Structure formats: structure tokens, C-alpha cells
Amino acid sequence: MLCKAILPSETLAHKAQRILAAHGYPCEIIRSTSRKEGCGFGLRIAGDCDAAHALLLREGVPVKLMTPERGGA
Numbered sequence: 001m002l003c004k005a006i007l008p009s010e011t012l013a014h015k016a017q018r019i020l021a022a023h024g025y026p027c028e029i030i031r032s033t034s035r036k037e038g039c040g041f042g043l044r045i046a047g048d049c050d051a052a053h054a055l056l057l058r059e060g061v062p063v064k065l066m067t068p069e070r071g072g073a
């Protein structure tokens with residue numbers, strides 16, 4: 001499954017990427033510019049979205065929005 005996490009800043013997106021990669025979640029930093037999400041940075045994450053979200057929160061990374069990606073398997 002693929003999901004998208006929107007974060008408050010580019011710095012937090014890089015921190016989240018390091019944390020997720022260390023726990024086996026492949027992810028890439030993306031730029032978000034939609035009306036719903038606003039401008040910002042985020043991650044496209046492969047794996048269990050709920051577990052990845054919980055991991056980021058446990059590590060103190062605030063997530064503005066976590067949504068499944070369309071077309072994700």
C-alpha cells in the first residue's frame with residue numbers, strides 16, 4: 001500500500017524519512033501544493049500507513065495529514 005504524509009516543513013519531512021527508512025519503510029520526499037493539503041512537504045510511503053503514522057507520532061514528528069495514495073497497491 002502507498003500513502004502520503006503531509007508534514008509542516010521540509011526539515012520534518014527529512015527527519016521523518018530517516019526514521020521511516022531506519023524502520024524498513026521505503027519512502028520519498030514529495031512537494032504538496034493542493035488546495036486540500038496546502039503548500040508543504042511530505043512523504044510517499046510504501047507499507048502499512050497506520051503503523052508508519054503511529055511510528056512518526058511516537059518519534060515526535062507532527063503529521064498534518066496521512067492519506068492513502070490513489071493507485072497504490
